[in-house]
Ligand SMILES: CC(C)[C@H](C(=O)O)[C@@H](O)C(=O)O
């Protein structure tokens with residue numbers, strides 16, 4: 001195999017620690033499967049904005065399109081803002097629109113050894129939120145209008161935009177094992193079509209696309225009911241698909257049920273580019289202190305490997321993370337930090353990769 | 364005292380059972396406090412729409428303005444829709460806009476004896492979501508545009524709209540005892556001001572209003588982070604204030620943490636009118652079967668009494684509900700139904716009101 005070429009945006013705050021941790025795990029996993037990996041660093045984010053007045057350097061999007069995929073750490077610094085008050089250096093708009101990565105895939109999975117905020121057990125929560133990533137309310141990102149007396153943003157949906165993300169959701173459901181509760185492959189369309197016409201449009205197109213997947217159950221839920229069910233009965237879900245803002249909020253709700261944002265990776269996937277990142281922010285308050293949980297970033301690396309066709313290596317990373325948590329080698333404390341620290345947690349995962357048969361700590 | 368004059372919209376599905384249950388409890392509570400109550404029925408909702416082509420009868424808004432307050436059951440029937448696919452007969456738009464009830468007040472409180480979906484205990488969850496109720500994305504309710512290729516709705520905020528709901532939130536915080544975690548009176552502004560200008564407007568006006576309440580802590584959280592925190596660390600919250608759609612979704616998330624939608628009342632409060640309802644829907648599937656949990660409707664009745672100045676009677680209803688749950692007289696089963704049935708649950712609450720000192724069941 002030729003080596004994988006992966007772009008890296010290390011990010012702000014805890015980003016560099018996390019991407020270093022993930023890179024070492026990815027490298028080991030691929031090497032054990034007979035493939036090399038080359039990382040190419042891109043300078044981007046809030047710090048880049050502060051230094052250069054732009055969050056991406058010239059030519060970055062073209063270079064990123066040339067990599068096999070991009071690993072992105074969290075970016076952002078609340079102190080770096082545009083004159084309109086929105087944060088500068090967040091990259092979400094630049095990358096998601098620029099690379100047209102329309103499907104934001106957010107697995108919500110409760111791993112053994114992890115104590116989520118709900119009363120559910122490992123295995124009962126295992127679903128994926130597919131967040132539409134290029135339109136919806138975010139089409140208005142930084143483009144809204146305001147004066148002293150009123151303000152407005154616009155929620156937009158297009159036929160092609162809804163079709164492609166619905167196809168992504170159904171295709172994903174075909175590759176999974178169904179909902180934990182009943183093993184049924186199901187895509188739940190989450191909307192407010194009882195109130196808003198744009199959501200009715202979303203739902204109608206979802207229903208059209210569903211006809212191409214008679215083997216997958218098409219399900220509907222209003223966004224408020226889905227917010228409730230994600231907390232109270234998450235095992236009913238397999239794949240969910242929804243508008244951008246709803247996906248932003250409801251995936252963080254899901255994160256609460258599986259032990260925190262530090263456990264949740266995400267993929268931003270388009271037809272020609274893809275990048276992978278944690279769903280949490282850059283946590284400047286704990287940057288450099290070796291306290292961040294690298295699991296989300298490492299699991300984002302696993303999503304990347306899977307997307308790049310290295311399915312076995314991806315699975316081995318997910319298994320290794322699950323193993324060091326399940327056997328108590330690493331414990332995530334109530335503050336969300338791993339007791340071992342960021343670096344030693346990554347080393348434990350690397351160790352578990354190298355010794356897949358044996359335990360790596362107390363049984 | 365002159366008797367209280369309360370309008371009643373019994374509602375669709377389980378609505379009539381619930382409003383009957385709540386009315387009997389309200390009547391007893393007021394009588395024990397030396398006041399009478401008169402209920403005046405209004406014909407409204409999905410069934411009214413089916414019969415008459417309108418969800419409200421002529422003159423209803425004027426009559427409602429004349430009552431001391433309105434008790435509303437859940438309305439709606441998914442089968443009754445406008446040609447654009449939105450549900451007809453929901454009343455939310457007609458009443459909230461028509462009566463200008465701009466503050467949708469949604470207490471999220473985990474009662475003793477109730478098992479919420481999270482690992483928290485009674486006393487650890489006790490906050491109020493104040494949902495802006497007349498603008499935001501809902502200003503576009505049924506007014507969005509769509510053709511075969513695209514659709515759009517608009518999120519609008521006005522200075523007056525944000526000011527008045529922010530004042531309502533701060534005034535409410537002054538009347539409460541602070542957040543469970545630290546006893547601090549706090550209003551959390553929930554927005555996506557990092558991404559959208561209209562939310563920046565919301566946040567800026569919130570900050571201006573906050574200056575008039577130096578005794579209350581003004582706090583900020585992005586909507587995704589708030590969705591996470593409502594599940595993972597709800598005890599940090601006292602009062603939250605947010606845009607209409609965010610409030611719709613996040614209050615149902617909160618309901619998941621306190622034992623379900625059947626435990627959550629809400630008040631729609633304006634300067635000259637107010638109405639009180641459960642946050643859940645009309646559940647046509649279990650209508651007439653005596654299986655619905657009347658707690659949300661009874662607690663909505665308590666909010667009504669409090670709003671009408673009968674604070675002691677309101678407190679006695681809340682205490683009676685808490686008592687029959689805490690002492691095991693009524694158990695809410697995992698399906699959300701009270702083991703005693705709807706009617707007997709209301710009778711148990713009435714009994715607890717009449718015997719405030721003694722237990723009403725096994726200690
Ligand atoms: C940082 C923020 C702009 C971003 C978003 O809202 O999309 C983040 O919350 C996410 O979910 O990736």
Ligand SMILES: CC(C)[C@H](C(=O)O)[C@@H](O)C(=O)O
Pocket residue numbers: 194195224439453455611642
């Ligand atoms: C029934 C529906 C239109 C309504 C809303 O979205 O406001 C309901 O969910 C609520 O929260 O009162």
